[in-house]
Structures are given as structure tokens and as C-alpha cells.
Amino acid sequence: MKKKIGVLFGGRSVEHEVSVITGMQVIENIDKSKYEVVPIFINKDGKWLTGEELLKFDNFKNNNLKNLKEIVVTSLYNDNKIYSHPENIGFLGKKFVEDLDAVFIALHGTNGEDGTIQGVFELINIPYVSAGVVGSAVGMDKILMKDVFKSHGLPIVGYTWFFRKKWNDDKEAVISQIEEKLNYPVFVKPANLGSSVGISKAKDRDGLIESIEVAIRYDRKIIVEQSIENPREINCAVMGYDDEVKASLCEEPIGWTDLLTYEDKYVNSNSKGTKGGGRNIPADIPEDKAKEIQETAKKSFMSIDCKGNARIDFLMDKDENIYVNEINTQPGSIAYYLWEPMGISFTKLIDELIEIATKVHKEKNQNMYSYDVDLFSRVQFGGSKAKKI
The missing domain is CATH 3.40.50.20 (Rossmann fold)
Structure with missing residues (x-):
């Protein structure tokens, strides 16, 4: 059936x-x-x-x-x-x-x-x-995500953040906070948004102000990140749950410079994921660097208690140092193009994700959700407050 x-x-x-x-x-x-x-x-x-x-x-x-x-x-x-x-x-x-x-x-x-x-x-x-409640929430909030990554010793770029209300109340204080912690150029991003919407690069103070004014239209929390100049973007997907996870091949978007636009990600890219066009799979990097990225991707996935399938995006500088940029817990096309070269078709990927969801659900239902205790008999009401137990 x-x-x-x-x-x-x-x-x-x-x-x-x-x-x-x-x-x-x-x-x-x-x-x-x-x-x-x-x-x-x-x-x-x-x-x-x-x-x-x-x-x-x-x-x-x-x-x-x-x-x-x-x-x-x-x-x-x-x-x-x-x-x-x-x-x-x-x-x-x-x-x-x-x-x-x-x-x-x-x-x-x-x-x-x-x-x-x-x-x-x-x-x-x-x-x-899906990535689950915790994995989804942390993976969506770039500030919480980086805080968790930092606590797990994962490599990330420098960052600072602030609330929209603070910007509206005291712009000079926010600018000073950013300039004390970071050097230009920087990236300004809404904390809870994806697909490059509301994200821009600021090369000086005027650009910073303009970028913040754009970002605050989309979220109440804004993150500002140190820019790595002329980086390579390398991406890797991870699938599984708990510590039973596996990493895909690495990919490198072709022609990527500072920021992929919405159209770059979803209209102009080569969705088939072959060499040339929109992305190189596998990425043209040394084997040991690919393994380092795959292991770091798995650690990133597990650090936020992610489940199912996610894509972790990395930046690599000219010295081949890698930085975890973000985790995308619901990648477009569920990142099937990273699994196909490993013999996992789109159909098989969907099947595996449904199996993972079923296993996670079954394990969750092994938990106890009730605890019998005669608590009510030890509490009395009748005044303005309940008496202490």
C-alpha cells in the first residue's frame, strides 16, 4: 500500500x-x-x-x-x-x-x-x-548560528550584530560598534533571511549606512560580517541525523565573486551540476582540502542538531583557509545535484529523506511525556497566592 x-x-x-x-x-x-x-x-x-x-x-x-x-x-x-x-x-x-x-x-x-x-x-x-525545530531555528538565524559554530570551535569570519531599534535610536553608536570590531569592506545581512535578499557589501561608512537601511526593511536583527576579499565559495551537503551523517561532494559556483544574486542562485545557475556552466562538481580543490571541508560540514550540521539534508556554504581565502559561511537547512532543489554524482538520484534522495523523517519520528515517540506524581494534593488554593509546596 x-x-x-x-x-x-x-x-x-x-x-x-x-x-x-x-x-x-x-x-x-x-x-x-x-x-x-x-x-x-x-x-x-x-x-x-x-x-x-x-x-x-x-x-x-x-x-x-x-x-x-x-x-x-x-x-x-x-x-x-x-x-x-x-x-x-x-x-x-x-x-x-x-x-x-x-x-x-x-x-x-x-x-x-x-x-x-x-x-x-x-x-x-x-x-x-526537515531540519527539525531547533536545527531550523538556529540555522535560519545567522547570529545564533554563528554563536553556535563559534562555541564548537568551527572557523568563521569576524562579526557583530544589533537590533533595528538600536539603529533607529542611535545610529552613531551602531556605526562605532561596527568600526571598532571590523574593517571595511563588510557584509550587512538581515539575520533571518536567505537567497541574498537584503544583503549588500559596504566598502566605507556611506556604504555601510546605505546597506543597513536596506537590511532593516527585512528583519529586526542585523548581522555585519568581515569580508574576505576575492574568496572562493565551496559548498557541501550533509544528510542524516544525530551522529549518523554523510557528506556529499563539494561544489564551487562558477563566476562567483562577492555575492550571488537571487537570479544567480535560482535562474542562471546550471541546475544539473555538471562541470562548466553554473558550478563545478566536484570542486577543483586538493583532495585533502575537500576532506577537510566535508568533515567541517558534518560538524557544522551536528552542532545545531540538524536533521534530514542541508547544504553548508564555505568561503576559502587565497591561502586556502576555510570559513563556515552559513548552513542552508532547506537548500533549493534540496541540493540533489551534490548527491547525484555519488549515485544518489533525486528520487533516491527523496526516499532517504522520508526514511530519516520516519526514524526521527519513531525515536521521538520513545520518549516519556508523562510523570506521575501526587503534586495536586500538596497544593492548596484559597487566598491570593497558592501556599508553597
Whole structure:
């Protein structure tokens, strides 16, 4: 009997379109002999929708999404069902129900890659493909991520950060803080955003002010990082959970200089991952350097308690020193191009990720969630405060 897998994509995020593409790729490449796909689309207004029209990418390109059913996910524990939204059932309407064996989260960015949606499926106890609540939240917040990496002794560039309110209250204090800790040029980034949106390079104080004014439009926390001049970007994916993890081949984007734009990442790159075009796989680096990057990638993955599949991005300077730039817990196309040369097809990758999600879910349910103690009999109410135990 086929398992029903909900593929969740779209979302209220600046990375909405990227998520749709990833969701479509998962739907196209999932093993149809083993799984029945239930597409679940979150539109830009935050509505959850399903319907057969979501199985064809042309319907998104042509904006032909008119006959979708609005749905809700139950809040009941161990109830793996999705229901018609109550407002759309009507007097004679029939409630639409789907049972899900697992959910493949293909959401990118805010509200999908930051631990929020992961928490929903934790509460209702449905297996889901994702980095988990902690891994997603820490991996999304560049400040927390670097703090964790630093505590584990992983190589990172110098950085500092501040709140948007502090900038609005005292710009000179923020500028002084940055200039005391870092040298120009620097990168200014929203702490909780991906795909290069809101990120810019500042070569002097005027550029810094301009970059901050852009970044604060996207987040309340801003991180400023020391720039490494003329670096090479080397990326490596990691898959698994706990300490049972494996690293992919390394890749190097071609023509990369200071910053890959949104279009560079998702439009102009060579999605097939062959040598030439958008990226070199494997990266043209010494074997010992590739192994160092792979081992550091695995340590980075485990340091934030990540699960499933993630891509870790590195910077390498002219002396071949490496720095962990960031971890992408929901990489576009789930980074299948890094696994294919190792004999793991896109279909097999999806299969392995569903297996990991099932194992993580099974292990979670081995935990005890109740502890019997006669606590109530030892507490008395009746006054303004409860008496001490």
C-alpha cells in the first residue's frame, strides 16, 4: 500500500517562488510506485490549499489555480488528517479529508525554514522531512548560528550584530560598534533571511549606512560580517541525523565573486551540476582540502542538531583557509545535484529523506511525556497566592 506524502510548498516568504519550484521538483521526482502525493500549497496570504491543479507547474506559470480547496491541519495529537476549511464546506458541502503518513516540507525562508512550521507537525505528531525545530531555528538565524559554530570551535569570519531599534535610536553608536570590531569592506545581512535578499557589501561608512537601511526593511536583527576579499565559495551537503551523517561532494559556483544574486542562485545557475556552466562538481580543490571541508560540514550540521539534508556554504581565502559561511537547512532543489554524482538520484534522495523523517519520528515517540506524581494534593488554593509546596 502506498504511503500518502504531503508536499508542502509556497508560504508567506520572499522565497515563495523558490519554494514552489522545489515543491514541484519533489513532486516530479518522488517514487510514484511507493508514494501518493498530496500537494499542499500555502499562498502569499497564508491560506493552505490543495487540489490536482497543484501537480502541474504550468498552472503556476499561467496563474491557473482557481479550483483549489482551502484546508486546515487538525491540532489533535496523532490525527494525521487535513480537513476542508469550515467556511468553505457550505450547507450541503462534504468535508474533504486526507490521511498523511508524512509531510515533505519544501518551504523556504521565513515561516517555513525557521522552525515555525516544524513545530506544528511536532505538536500533531506527524513525521516530516526537515531540519527539525531547533536545527531550523538556529540555522535560519545567522547570529545564533554563528554563536553556535563559534562555541564548537568551527572557523568563521569576524562579526557583530544589533537590533533595528538600536539603529533607529542611535545610529552613531551602531556605526562605532561596527568600526571598532571590523574593517571595511563588510557584509550587512538581515539575520533571518536567505537567497541574498537584503544583503549588500559596504566598502566605507556611506556604504555601510546605505546597506543597513536596506537590511532593516527585512528583519529586526542585523548581522555585519568581515569580508574576505576575492574568496572562493565551496559548498557541501550533509544528510542524516544525530551522529549518523554523510557528506556529499563539494561544489564551487562558477563566476562567483562577492555575492550571488537571487537570479544567480535560482535562474542562471546550471541546475544539473555538471562541470562548466553554473558550478563545478566536484570542486577543483586538493583532495585533502575537500576532506577537510566535508568533515567541517558534518560538524557544522551536528552542532545545531540538524536533521534530514542541508547544504553548508564555505568561503576559502587565497591561502586556502576555510570559513563556515552559513548552513542552508532547506537548500533549493534540496541540493540533489551534490548527491547525484555519488549515485544518489533525486528520487533516491527523496526516499532517504522520508526514511530519516520516519526514524526521527519513531525515536521521538520513545520518549516519556508523562510523570506521575501526587503534586495536586500538596497544593492548596484559597487566598491570593497558592501556599508553597
